[in-house]
Amino acid sequence: MRTHAVKFRFARFAIFLFALALLTAGAATAGQTCDERPLTIATLEKSLALAQRTSQELDATGANVVLLGRVGRDLSEYGIHYSHVGWVYKRDGKWVVVHELNQCGSAVSSLYEQGLGDFFLDDMYRYEAAYAVPTPEVQARLLTLFAQRERLTRTHARAYNMLAYPWATRYQQSNQWALETLAMALNPQFESREFAQSWLRLNDYRPSTLRIGPLKRLGAEVSRVNIAFDDQPASGRFANRIETATADSVFFWLQRSALGGSLQRVD
Secondary structure (H helix, E strand, C coil), X not given: CHHHHHHHHHHHHHHHHHHHHHHHCCCCCCCCCCCCCCCCHHHHHHHHHHHHHHHHHHHHHCCCEEEEEEECCCCHXXXXXXXXXXXXXXXXXXXXXXXXXXXXXXXXXXXXXXXXXXXXXCCXXXXXXXEECXXXXXXXXXXXHHHCHHHHHXXXXXEECCCCCCCCCCCECHHHHHHHHHHHHHCCCCCCHHHHHHHHHHCCCCCXXXXXXXXXXXXXXXXXXXXXXXXXXXXXXHCCEEEECCHHXXXXXXXXXXXXXXXXXXX
């Protein structure tokens, strides 16, 4: 029994050391969640275990930039599996996630850099990840953009809407930011979101269409300041068809456009 206890303590200590590496990889600009629920040991261990498995799989790809997704909420009623994507890249030998995050359920967002541990601690509905490896040229263009901090911030809009219409610039949501950032990385001459969206249209990006009735829309607008429908075309709203950028649609388009490989699951 004593031997088993020593092994158990060693395993927990190893997890702790790995947690420090994962949690501090992007500590300089990492965001904090606004969840007031206490962090449990079980949640921490499951999140860090997923982060470790993901890190090992990403290392095995030999890539420097990867599109990474998570299951942060249950979207199965809309036929959507993954809720959020960001770009993860190698910096000083560690994986760093750069992505847009909504601040505390408010109507504003910011760009963050986080370690994989932080990425999987944020409101996970299911402890499962997904990734797709862009082509070498796409990776190189993204790395160039990530190094140009001033230009990178121009891909971001603070006005946040969880269901932002992908062909408008009134709001922006996280998956939309990932798409527009890719468009601007591949087209250095672009200086606005309008150009990025035009390029995405021309290259056959197809947003997801969610069926949301008027009562549910009204309830969402009244109870959630980070959800709005006033940027959606009236024709779509009246038909209960809400178009938005989903993590699933980003993964599908990356492969369909030959800009990256197929989706790989980590669970």
